[in-house]
Amino acid sequence: MTTPAFTAIDHAMMARALRLAERGAYTTRPNPMVGCVVAHGDDVVGEGFHVRRGGPHAEVVALAAAGDRARGATAYVTLEPCAHTGSTPPCVDALLAAGVSRVVAAMRDPFPQVDGRGFERLAAAGVDVASGLLEAQARQLNRGFLSRVERGRPWVRVKLAMSLDGRTAAADGDSKWISGEASRADVHRWRARAGAILTASGTVLADDPALTVRFDDDTLFVPPLRVVLDAGLATTHRGRVREGDAPTLYLHAPDARPPRDLDIARRAVAVQDGRLDLHAVMATLGELQINEVHVEAGASLCGGLLKAGLVDEIVLYVAPVLLGEEARPLFDGLDLHTMGERIGLETLETRQVGADLRLILRPRASGTA
Known part of the structure; x- marks a missing residue:
């Protein structure tokens, strides 16, 4: 050469x-x-x-x-x-x-x-x-393909929408709609490039998301796999997440009992501290040849992924609204108390999308501000 x-x-x-x-x-x-x-x-x-x-x-x-x-x-x-x-x-x-x-x-x-x-x-x-x-x-x-080949797991992108005071849902749990119509249309482009859209059983129960790609034109795409983290397989009989042409996969604990009257795609993953092991989840998705995982979930799963060092990218839509101190936060479970424990984020892009501001962020390496 x-x-x-x-x-x-x-x-x-x-x-x-x-x-x-x-x-x-x-x-x-x-x-x-x-x-x-x-x-x-x-x-x-x-x-x-x-x-x-x-x-x-x-x-x-x-x-x-x-x-x-x-x-x-x-x-x-x-x-x-x-x-x-x-x-x-x-x-x-x-x-x-x-x-x-x-x-x-x-x-x-x-x-x-x-x-x-x-x-x-x-x-x-x-x-x-x-x-x-x-x-x-x-x-x-090709960050997703390279992540799967070089690290054995997909590239993980977390999508979040928040108010100016950093809240993702009102105090009563309602999150529709914080972001505007233009932002919601933009999300479908991020979904379309992912191999899998990941959520958790709590989001299925609270929001009943379809997690499909919807375009207003004839844009060609391959429907991403919808993945639900459901340790006990408690949500298999409900929710729009199984409707439509896109495939759906449930990841569950080894001792979960599958429904007898429902044919679902499922795989068992290891449990750690009473929850599905998120590293095992990503290793499983890597084995399934998933390059990019697009996460749309609540504060518990998003916080768990961030704490586990599994978040590669955050796409954050900031809407010009206020929801108040009782509203829901972006991440749960980070257990941060001092400035020295803060998690640094690098801003890669800032763009206006309709009335909202879209930020693309990446967690900084450990020890950097």
């Missing part, structure tokens, strides 16, 4: 490939989002992205569009081309057959069946290979 010396054209083409890759955000899982641009200099001769599992990969789509013009061209791809046969043939074979002279990748693919083998095969065949162009952006795009 050559030492990267990327030009302005290289940067522009990889940025284009990343934009293409993102078009598969709602459909590719559990596969990563990948985009590819085939070009001679600044002349694009083919481009494409991976749409869904089992379909052609981005390189194959782009090479088909390029045809004979791919010979001698540079292929810009957002992830290392695969060198193994999965549900489709190796992309390395397609690149070599097309006669490209150079491959520029944003990053190495850590998936064990790839992990450098694609680069090695291309280089052995005389193709000029370079990697690392816009790698940070590529990692951000």
Whole structure:
């Protein structure tokens, strides 16, 4: 592999490939989002992205569009081309057959069946290979896939809506609606890119959520798995969470008794201190090839996830309303008493969504303010 010396054209083409890759955000899982641009200099001769599992990969789509013009061209791809046969043939074979002279990748693919083998095969065949162009952006795009492959668990995003005084529900438990219509529409885009939408039995009982993706247009998406944490399987006979086309999975304690008159998808997970072990929950979802988990739940589960160090990202909608001191908080169970115990959050993005303010936050590493 050559030492990267990327030009302005290289940067522009990889940025284009990343934009293409993102078009598969709602459909590719559990596969990563990948985009590819085939070009001679600044002349694009083919481009494409991976749409869904089992379909052609981005390189194959782009090479088909390029045809004979791919010979001698540079292929810009957002992830290392695969060198193994999965549900489709190796992309390395397609690149070599097309006669490209150079491959520029944003990053190495850590998936064990790839992990450098694609680069090695291309280089052995005389193709000029370079990697690392816009790698940070590529990692951000596929943070869920990378989390599952590298950490053995999904990327966990917690969605919350609160009043200006930091409350998520009124004192009587009513939470509809703190945020405005524009924010609620925005949430469906976050749901659509997740492999699973996670909630707890308490939320099912209190709010009766459907946890489905609903768009006003014909946006293509794969319905996420709805996951209910219900230690005793107490909510299986009620709630909209089992209605519609989206699948539903109940995670429960090993000693729970399943309902005899209801066929449900379920899996037992370990219990710790009388509650479902949240680390075991995430390991189970990782085994199910879930890349991103989108959490919509009450303060107990959200607090438990944060305390366990399992929250990677918080999407917080702040509405210009006040609910008072008796209203419900964002997180329960954190047991913080001093400034030294505070949990630091990094603000990644601030955006106006209708009348609300949307913040994207990430917990800081332990020990940082």
